[in-house]
Amino acid sequence: MFDVHHYxxxxxxxxxxxxxxxxxxxxxxxxxxxxxxxxxxxxxxxLWGVTESxxxxxxxxxxxxxxxIFIALMHRVGDxxxxxxxxVAAVYVTLRFVEAYGLWNIRPWAEWMAIASGGVYIPFxxxxxLRRPNWFRLxxxxxxxxxxxxMLALRLEARQKRRAAEAHP
Numbered sequence: 445m446f447d448v449h450h451y452x453x454x455x456x457x458x459x460x461x462x463x464x465x466x467x468x469x470x471x472x473x474x475x476x477x478x479x480x481x482x483x484x485x486x487x488x489x490x491l492w493g494v495t496e497s498x499x500x501x502x503x504x505x506x507x508x509x510x511x512x513i514f515i516a517l518m519h520r521v522g523d524x525x526x527x528x529x530x531x532v533a534a535v536y537v538t539l540r541f542v543e544a545y546g547l548w549n550i551r552p553w554a555e556w557m558a559i560a561s562g563g564v565y566i567p568f569x570x571x572x573x574l575r576r577p578n579w580f581r582l583x584x585x586x587x588x589x590x591x592x593x594x595m596l597a598l599r600l601e602a603r604q605k606r607r608a609a610e611a612h613p
Contacts (some may be wrong), residue, residue, distance in 0.1 A: 458598065460553070462548075462550055462598070463547070465545035465594065466545075466548040466554075467544070468546045468587070468591065469540050469544040470540065470544035473540030473541045476533050476536055476537050476540070477533075477537055479603045480533045511537060539557075541556055543557045552602065555598055556590060556598045562591050562592040565587055566589060566592065573585050
């Protein structure tokens with residue numbers, strides 16, 4: 445019987461590519477964990493004082509757009525909202541870590557998972573980029589599109605090799 449993984453196990457290029465994607469997905473999860481821990485650690489503190497200290501430390505102008513969003517978010521965060529955010533973040537992180545594990549171990553289900561999870565974000569990232577274009581948004585969009593296209597190419601290649609092996613046993 446033909447082993448779908450066999451062709452890739454001996455191909456260092458595929459292993460490096462998939463493990464690079466696994467590293468990116470793992471890093472996304474770590475970033476959300478760190479951000480979540482930072483926000484969660486502030487739940488019983490004077491949020492306005494923490495926000496002011498943060499702004500002063502990083503020399504941020506409170507009248508800038510993103511800083512204003514941060515201030516508004518910090519002002520609205522309550523315990524119930526914090527738990528909702530934590531729940532969504534936990535689900536996101538779990539998915540990222542499961543995907544990273546599967547990709548690192550070259551599992552086909554993880555490749556499909558990368559295609560689906562990356563594909564879901566592309567319309568939102570594209571709309572966000574079109575609304576407020578900048579290099580960071582473009583980079584995020586291009587990395588995500590690149591990952592989805594790369595994973596699709598791998599799955600199509602695996603399908604072709606499987607069909608070729610089935611046709612010539």
